[in-house]
Amino acid sequence: MAIGRLSVKVGKAGKASPHAAYIARLGQYEKRLEQGEKLEASEFGNMPKWAATNPLHLWEAADAYERKNGTTYREFEIALPREMNPAQRLELVRDFVGQEIGDRHAFQFAIHTPTAADGGEQPHAHVMFCERELDGIERDPEQFFKRYNSKNPERGGAKKANTGKDPATRRTELKELRGRWEIMCNEHLVRGGIDARIDMRSHAERGTGLAPEVKQLPS
Template sequence: MASYHLSVKVGAKGKAAAHAEYIEREGEYKLKNKEKLEAVEHGNMPEWAQDNPNLFWQCADEFERKNGSTYREIEIALPRELTPQQRKELVQTFVEQELGEKHAYTWAIHTPKASIEGGEQPHAHIMYSERLQDGIERSPDQFFKRYNSKNPERGGCQKSNTAKTAEQRKTELVELRERFADLQNAYLEEYGHADRVDHRSLADQGIERIPEKHLGWKGSQNQEFKGLVLEYREATQTFQTHIDYLPKHLASLDQEQQREKPKPLTNEQKQEIVNQKIEEAKETTAEYKALFEKYRTQYIENTTKSELKEYQKQGADIRTKIEELDKNKPMFFGKKDWEEKRENLVREYREIHHLHDHTKTEKKTQRLYDQRFGREAVIKHIEKNHPELNQKYAKSQEFLKALEQLRQQQKQQERAQQKEKPKDKGFDMER
């Protein structure tokens, strides 16, 4: 049965590249187990990112303003009834309809399978830049600068979502949800399926029953939690307001959960919770590793600069000694000792110069490839300056490790059961 889901999220500076890898299942996020990456597509990239779309998101993280957003993401559920090719065409049509030719984008369709009932759970992640391309060629660093209305060629690309009130954003989101529902129903009708979806709430449709909510990490015991979060996200789309709002509602829901006796969960609901926690653990891991690589690169740069500065100081001291020696060059007596002393200084200077060049090129490259270099220092830095993320990452790793151990145990049990099954000996036929 076709179901409806559409939500919009905002990506903060420093998260775009890791999130692009995550939805494309690249790098650390290559597909495992039974999860399927159905399709990936990029579009409207500036010339400098045509051959490497991920470079665009890396530059967004690097050059976007400190408190600016690097991307927006539309997450949509796709109908099981449609084939993979039909779902791909649906996403392509939706992207063309909503983003046109001015927003750089990357989208991917994921098709995980529920382990309980085995059905597909197709959905798409559509991340796009809010910056509107106006035909002016800009370098990566200029592309993400502040827009210059008087002289557009001197500034960056203009953002499409600025100077809007919360009410305007809410209205636009409702209209977006309606357009996607209409498009999804058009595809279902075109390919001969009777099911239809409706973007409206059950109350707005005049249906008197409790809506079935998608469970979140905090909502496993309270079916109304996810609804509150979704209603809030539809009402406001600014990142900071989102962060300020959620803790208050989480606290109030915790109090409600303590007063209410939780209802037993079905197997399908339990699997929903596990799948949600896996997604959250992967996102936390992506955020942590992106921050780790950023700090490790800075650590290598600072260490290398410090060593180069010391070599430069040593070289300058030796040059001063050589210059002083040249001023006091003897004509006859002591000339041999003078030449020997000068030769030793020149040799020492060349060694320092060699060490300087080696550190600047080969040694720095070796450090970048050596994942152990700077690891402990960077881990301590994150523990001190990002304690919440560090704690979330540790819990995510414990969860993923326990999950992997459970999977291995299940595989061992399955192999043991296969061995215990009696083999079919067959029968002989007389010639």
């Protein structure tokens, strides 16, 4: 069975541009590639005009202008099946981004393939997206991250999704997100003629009687 894992993380002000450089393995993070790791793929999309050719411009603006106690990005960190080849993994990530983000948010993703503790590949994806919703209104970087104006949207910033949700709602949404990932990932495994499947349920939910395993990270 392939590994099923999907976590959701958020970044605070000052964290977006360094994290974008980290997942794209730019600058100081380029050294990671000298340690046997592969940057299997790196893409971005739905960027505002002023960040159309360089996604770091978006994340730098988020760090500079998003409210100090707000989030500058939301991220899906997803384990990918090692049974797939790189082209199959890229197609899977693209399809998942299209389903979950579509044309509503600016995004950037990268697929990393380090060596796992057992000596095999440990492919995984980092999918960053800006929670500010795209509404067709052109805003400069500073205005883009201002407070949304519901009566006159063109005078305020882009509306921010995922705000004001209680913990129970977020837990439910995360479980539903993992369920959608399981369905899509297994559909791609079937399409690729691969026997492996993922199961996002816990051992308790599956009634296996097993205890959770310790994560086997490359470090």
